[in-house]
Amino acid sequence: MHLAKPHMDVGLFTRQREPQLAFWQNTVGLAFDHIGKLGGGMQQLRHHANGSIIKVNHARDPLPVAAPGGIAGVRIARAGLAQRQVLADPDGNRVCLVPPGEAGVVGIAIELAVTDRRAHRHFWCEVMQFDSPAPDVYRCGDTLLIVVDERPVVRSADWRAPGWRYLTVQVRDCVAEHAGILARGGEEGAPPRLLGETVRFSFVRDPDGNHIEVSQRASLVGSLD
Numbered sequence: 059m060h061l062a063k064p065h066m067d068v069g070l071f072t073r074q075r076e077p078q079l080a081f082w083q084n085t086v087g088l089a090f091d092h093i094g095k096l097g098g099g100m101q102q103l104r105h106h107a108n109g110s111i112i113k114v115n116h117a118r119d120p121l122p123v124a125a126p127g128g129i130a131g132v133r134i135a136r137a138g139l140a141q142r143q144v145l146a147d148p149d150g151n152r153v154c155l156v157p158p159g160e161a162g163v164v165g166i167a168i169e170l171a172v173t174d175r176r177a178h179r180h181f182w183c184e185v186m187q188f189d190s191p192a193p194d195v196y197r198c199g200d201t202l203l204i205v206v207d208e209r210p211v212v213r214s215a216d217w218r219a220p221g222w223r224y225l226t227v228q229v230r231d232c233v234a235e236h237a238g239i240l241a242r243g244g245e246e247g248a249p250p251r252l253l254g255e256t257v258r259f260s261f262v263r264d265p266d267g268n269h270i271e272v273s274q275r276a277s278l279v280g281s282l283d
Contacts, residue, residue: 059229061230062278070222071221082103082105086155092104108134109200113226122219123219124215126221127221128266129168135155136155136157140157165199172208173265178265184243185244186227232250
């Protein structure tokens with residue numbers, strides 16, 4: 059996979075705009091990037107996290123009721139910490155601040171609960187072509203995906219639901235990477251589409267149905283052709 063940046067992004071959905079902004083900027087200490095319009099009364103409040111983007115998607119209208127997905131939490135490395143700090147955002151989503159280097163985390167790490175560890179190993183290593191530096195750990199650039207639990211995960215039909223809901227991998231060619239993932243046995247979530255002159259993106263799904271955005275962003279690659 060040809061990455062456009064060596065960091066994955068992660069997104070959540072919420073109805074609590076101001077409490078979430080206060081949490082991410084004041085409690086976690088992330089720098090605000092900008093607001094992206096998603097349509098349908100949704101705005102993306104983007105925050106920088108060691109090269110990754112934490113996408114706080116605020117919904118004006120009620121979100122669909124859905125069981126929690128497989129993204130169990132996010133770890134963020136913070137310089138100067140002597141020990142980890144386990145937090146929860148205003149909606150109860152798990153966030154953990156860790157000293158840089160703890161368990162190999164130098165940027166961010168996504169904690170995953172999975173139904174089948176072997177299915178996920180095949181998916182992340184063979185379908186997504188990520189490295190695996192340790193058992194149950196997968197690496198995309200400097201972002202880690204860490205399997206922390208094996209339990210039944212309920213598949214959600216809609217990725218726009220409360221809580222941690224999707225990951226984003228930034229690539230140089232969305233169409234080519236999307237086709238490659240499907241050719242290697244991946245499941246399609248949504249085919250590639252163009253959003254103005256900003257981004258071409260698609261979705262694929264992991265073995266538990268979690269959504270992964272395959273994004274070709276003009277600000278990173280310069281052209282969407």
